Amino acid sequence: MKRFFSTALVVGAILYGSTAFAQNNQLTKKEKKAGWQLLFDGTSTKGWHSYNKTTVGEGWKIEDGALVLDKKEGEKGGDLTTDAEYTNYEFQVDWKISEGGNSGIIFGVKEDAKYGAPYLTGPEMQVLDDAKHADGKIYKHNSGDLYDMIASAQKAAKPVGEWNTAKIVKDHNKLSLYLNGVKTVETVIGSNEWKELVAGSKFKKWEGFGAFETGKIALQDHGDKVWYRNIKIKVLK
Numbered sequence: 001m002k003r004f005f006s007t008a009l010v011v012g013a014i015l016y017g018s019t020a021f022a023q024n025n026q027l028t029k030k031e032k033k034a035g036w037q038l039l040f041d042g043t044s045t046k047g048w049h050s051y052n053k054t055t056v057g058e059g060w061k062i063e064d065g066a067l068v069l070d071k072k073e074g075e076k077g078g079d080l081t082t083d084a085e086y087t088n089y090e091f092q093v094d095w096k097i098s099e100g101g102n103s104g105i106i107f108g109v110k111e112d113a114k115y116g117a118p119y120l121t122g123p124e125m126q127v128l129d130d131a132k133h134a135d136g137k138i139y140k141h142n143s144g145d146l147y148d149m150i151a152s153a154q155k156a157a158k159p160v161g162e163w164n165t166a167k168i169v170k171d172h173n174k175l176s177l178y179l180n181g182v183k184t185v186e187t188v189i190g191s192n193e194w195k196e197l198v199a200g201s202k203f204k205k206w207e208g209f210g211a212f213e214t215g216k217i218a219l220q221d222h223g224d225k226v227w228y229r230n231i232k233i234k235v236l237k
Contacts, residue, residue: 024065024229031232039082040067040231050078051118051218052111059221066096066229069103069221077221079118081109087214088236091168094229095127099160101224102135103127104147107168108189108215110208118218121208123149123189125168125177127226129160140201144179149197152184163229171236173213 025042039047042065050057059077061068071077097103109122124147130136140148143157143164156179158164167178170189177185187194189210203209219228 025231027232034234036232036234038232040229042066042229045080047083048080049083050076050221051081051109052113052115053078056080057221063227066227067219067231068228069219069224069226071221071223079106079221080219081111081118082216082218085214085216086170086233086235088171089169090234090236091170091217092165092233093219093231094163094165096163096227097127097129097160098225099129100132101129101160101226102133102222103224103226104220104222105166105168106218106220107170108210108212109218110212110215115208118216118220120206121210121212122215122218123147123175123210124220125166125185127166127220128157130155130157131160144177144182144184146175146177146185146187146197148201148203150185150187152179153186154182154184156180156182156184163227165230 025038025040027036027038043062045056045060048056057077059069059071059075060080061070069077093105104124104127106118106122106124109118115121126141126143126145126147128135128143130142135141140151142152144152158180165180169176173189175187175189176183198204198210
C-alpha cells in the first residue's frame with residue numbers, strides 16, 4: 001500500500017509538472033472567450049521582428065518556452081518588435097532578468113527609418129535588477145516604473161532570477177501599469193500632467209516621444225540577458 005501510494009505521488013508530480021509547463025504560452029478557454037490573443041507561441045518568433053528590420057536578430061533565442069536575449073560575441077539582437085500595431089489594449093507578459101541586468105517593455109512605438117530605436121517614440125515600463133544595476137539607485141528607473149517619468153506607487157518586483165508578471169493597460173490614453181498584480185503607475189497620455197512629466201524627463205526635446213496613439217510594442221535589447229514568456233494582448237474597443 002505504501003509503495004503504491006509513493007508511486008502515485010511520483011506519477012502525480014510528473015503529470016502536474018507537465019501540465020504546469022504546458023500552461024505557459026497558451027490561452028485558457030476563459031481568456032479566448034474574453035478576446036485575448038497570444039503573441040508568442042513558445043516555439044517561434046512569428047509575429048515579431050527586430051526594430052526597423054524584417055527579421056529577428058540572432059541574439060534573440062528560444063529556450064524552454066521563453067524568448068531570451070542572450071547575445072554571443074558578434075551576434076546582433078535589436079529591440080524585438082511586434083509586427084502589428086495597437087491602439088487600446090491590455091498587454092501582459094512574464095519577464096525574468098539576469099543579475100545586474102536591464103531591459104524594458106516599450107509601447108506606442110512608431111517604426112520608421114527616421115527613428116533609430118523604439119524608445120525615441122515609445123514610453124517604457126522598466127525591467128531591471130533593482131538591487132545590482134546602477135539604475136536601481138535612480139528615482140523613476142526601477143522595475144515597474146514608467147521609465148524616467150513616474151516612480152512606482154509601490155515596489156512589487158521579485159528578486160532577480162524569479163519570474164514577474166507585467167501588465168500595461170492603455171484605454172483611450174488612460175495608462176495603467178501593473179507588476180505582479182500591483183498597480184504601479186496611472187496617468188493619462190497627452191494630458192497636462194503627462195506634458196509636465198515629459199518636460200521634466202530626458203525626453204523633453206525628443207520630437208515624437210509618446211505622440212502616437214497607435215503603435216507597436218517592443219521588448220528592449222539593453223545588452224543584458226533577459227527572458228520573456230506568456231506574451232498576450234486583448235484589444236479594447
